[in-house]
Amino acid sequence: MKVLVPVKRVIDANVKPRVKADGTGVELANVKMAMNPFCEIAVEEAIRLKEAGKVEEIVAVSVGPDKAQETLRTALAMGADRAILIKTDETVEPLDVAKLLKGVVEAESPEIVLLGKQAIDDDSNQTGQMLAALLGWSQGTFASKVELDGGKAKVTREVDGGLQVVDLKLPAIITTDLRLNEPRYASLPNIMKAKKKPLDEKAPGDYGVAVKARLKVLKTEEPAGRKAGIKVGSVAELVDKLKNEAGVI
Template sequence: MKILVPVKRVVDYNVKIRVKPDGSGVDLTNVKMSMNPFDEIAVEEALRQKEAGKATEVIVVSIGPAQAVETIRTGLAMGADRGIHVKTDGPVEPLAVAKILKGVANAEGPGVIILGKQAIDDDCNQTGQMLAALLGWGQGTFASKLVIDGEKAEVTREVDGGSQTVELKLPAIVTTDLRLNEPRYASLPNIMKAKKKPIAEQSPADYGVDTTPRLKVLKTVEPVGRKGGIKVASVRELVSKLKTEAGVLP
């Protein structure tokens, strides 16, 4: 069984985001980029399933500019077998990403597609669900545990107030949450081996997908800075301020 893992190149989570002076978007000049953290978890889970004998091949796919190859190489250095780069020059919205991934899935025939529940740049949390709908597959979102057994997969997913376990008939979609696993670091030998692993280059047109954006960003602004707090002398004063100034008490 093949496992397909979509990965996205995003601004590194340690970087403080800067907005362009004209408000047209985020300034990416000389900014460190890395694999989306939730996608790292997805790659790790796919590799663990392969090591457990549940899968025979792990394929990493990324949709983005030429630099997205670096993100694919990261997945290959972790242990994935090969990569697919769908090259695009501009931004690609979640629906278009899902349509491209549907084309990749139809071509590769994976038993499971594991992807991060969301990307930390746009926080859309849409691609996995859209892909499941387009393929007509079952889905287990926000997974904190994945057990593959033959033609079925058991997914423990995080929900409000606890957890929920669902059983999926393969092929299926799984989106990962933070508590699923701890991604491994790529060793130097594996980094060297990754340079020789194959990466196929495709385009959205190969899958019949138009990536023209349907949304237009009007303006991007930084969040308003937090104001300093105040000290109160008594509970009576605190309650009064919560009522009259903060407006959080009736």
């Protein structure tokens, strides 16, 4: 069984993003970048499935500039077998990513596409669902547990009311949630080996996709600072302030 794991290069989760001086976006120059945390969880789950003997090959894929090679090499160092970089300097939105991944799926023929439920930069939470629609595959989103048995997958997913278990017939799309696992750290020897592994470089045109931005950012600004709270002497005073000052009731 082959698993395709898309990964994304984002600002490191431990770094506080800064808005550009002209308000056109988030400052990326001289900022530490890393693999999206949800993508790390997807890579880790694919590796665990391989260690359990359920998966034979893990293929990592990323869409982005040349520097996205670093993210793919992190996936290789963790335990992925191969890596594909779809190289583009354009801003790629979820729909175009889904179309590109559809092309990769048709070329690689994986039984499962395992990807993070969202990226921490745009929080779109759309790519997995769009890919499932384009391919006509079954999908299990927000997975907190994944079990493979023959040609089926049992996915425990987190919903508002608690947990829901869905049975999927492979091939399928599975998106990962935070509680699925704790990603491992890549060992130094594996990091050194990953630096020497070749990457398969592609262009969006190789999959018949013309990357085009559909959204235009008008302005980016820091969120307003949180105001200090106050103490009230009674429930009546609280209700009065909520009604007459805050205007929420």
